[in-house]
Amino acid sequence: MIKFKTTIGQLDYLNMKYLEVPKEVVDEFGTLKIRLVCTVNNSLNFQCGLMALGEGKAYISINAKRMKELGVKLGDEVHVALKKDDSKYGMDVPEELAELLKQDYEGKLRFDKLTPAMQRYIIYHVSGVKSPNLRLDRAIMLIENLKKSVEGKETFRFLLGKD
Structure with a gap:
């Protein structure tokens, strides 16, 4: 586990808040292509990835909901702990999607052939609602559209039914 202090910044061109990850921390992981578990102020845990910020530094996005949970705002200093995420997909799979993939053999085969980023997109999109x-x-819509798509040419738009 790697621990450091950082401040909450904003990337204006993306209208996004972020946690800056110093070059030394990025160097310790040895790559940006890694999934992590981020703990902020010893209280909030979430799965994430590193995005290049320039000059060897990286950032982790932090949304308004998480900031509210932490009681922090832009410019506040926070304590961050990062450790490698050893979970299969780099995020928790919703029960409904897991059950569908158990029952839909073709859907599971196609899902397993997707890139990790595309798999996480499906998981994230299914997780995005409370009900x-x-x-x-x-889950059904995405997996049905996945089965209709050309293997190796899947797009987010097609999975969402927009193509």
């Missing part, structure tokens, strides 16, 4: 019924509806 179990809506999570199941989203």
